[in-house]
Amino acid sequence: MNNNIEDVLSRTDIVDVIGSYIPLKRAGSNFKAPCPFHDEKTASFVVSEKKQIFKCFGCGVAGNAITFVRDYEKISFYEALKKLAERAGVKLQNDRQNPEKKSQHDILYLIYQKTNNFFRDNLVKHGSFARDYLESRSVSKETIEKLELGYSLNSYTALYNHLFKNKFNPNDLLKSGLFNKSANGTIDVFRDRLMFPIHSITGKIVAFGGRILHKQENTGKYVNSPTTDIYTKGNELYGLYFTRYNISRKKQVLICEGYMDYLRLYETGFTNVVASLGTSLTSKQISLLERYTSNFYMIYDGDKAGIKAAVRASIEILKRGLVTKIITLPDQEDPDSFLVKHGKDELQKYIDNAIDFFKFLENDKILAYTEKNKIELLLDSVQEIKDPVSREIIIKEISEIFSLSSNSLLSKLNQKKHRYKKKDEPSTVTNELNKYLEERSIIKILLNDVNSHKKVAQELKSDYFLSEIYKKIFENVLYQLHDEMKKSMILELFEDAEVQNVVAGILLEDHPELLLANVIRDIKLRKYKDDLEKIDVIIQKDKNNLELKSERKVIIEKISELSPKVVRKTLYKEN
């Protein structure tokens, strides 16, 4: 696969490719255009002929010829590769996609599958309390089977030992997110919990949620899998895998908050349900659902927090040019408790009488937004709707509901646009990136000078990096970049689009001569000082910790080698 990508990229001219989709204008050694991925009148979109990459300095998207075609045509990476291969007359070899990366994912999928089998088995053999709990909530055996519910044993090592016996490697087990490292070794994350497996849309288990069964101190009612190589929170919807066909058949989806609500709705026959897991719906989740329906029904808790969350979710949906309906349950009720008390028919009435988000907002007494707030809230999202037709339709609706003229709404929208442009608030990612400029400098050197790699590898380790993004880039570049690699190919070292964008940005920057030795020294100093601070905190409490005291000496020694000045300050502080 990598050879294929390299072949295609080396025989493709990015200016040619992008120029066939949008008109490009030469600007110095680069080409420019208004960005095709966000709405703008100026030309922030830059294509570098020399480096064969593109980047938008407005919205941050960046990549090479293949990713441009992928994103512009909204097709898969492989489809885009095939398209460009044809264009360049390259015959794709039939090797497997990036075997190394693929197999790592496969191992994680396998770990999750085995774990799920183990949990399900536990529920039958050892989970009498969990079974009683499910029975008391009148969850049927069929539902338990169908949704593959399980039970994690009340043990710190049961799952670990089970998987270890099944010949999984400890390193892979640690990467799975199913275990934590503690002072006593590796321990199971999920203990004595009712287990809900989270399936991806293709049916692979990628995460778990665990519900507490016995009251415990210092732990939440639910524990969820952390982010791993196969799972990003907010990218999946609980239960969609089981209900996706019902959703498209019924042409509507009920979006609830949690596992138990889902369970109850599903059990009662509302089989067009998903749970958003976490109160706010992400745009990724919405686009998953959009494949099956465009009729969204929010059915969150009836209290103020639930309504607030439903409004927030509706706003996200509105940004995509769609409108939700909101089902408001009586205060203190969630779908689960409501169904237990009032039954199926009564809930069906609520669904049938659900009101449009705009109407809901207009009449809402609970959140008590002012009229002005409501309109601001709506216009903020309308502004993000890309499709001009849905934007106009929605503006019309807002104007009718709030009895305002479309014209005044439009001029308000224009005002906002201008204000928005000026502010252009940096995201948290940008903040992180700007904070660690030394790390960026090292990466700039690594990207532009392969000869520096050996020295950097000797001097720095990835745990010297504080920014997660730079750390990831550092590791990949240091171990995979080689002499001959084309700039456009470098981006293929990274799977994550956000990381790709950052790398493309660095590649496009000019690189004034940076003194490698100085940058290495700065990062080392920062790391040593950080270590020192941590040690000092412990020594404060534990004055006789000789081991740490001697470690402290070693660090000061190291600092003094790098910079005598800093040592004087550090020592002075000690007295």
Ligand code: ZN
């Ligand atoms: Zn852009």
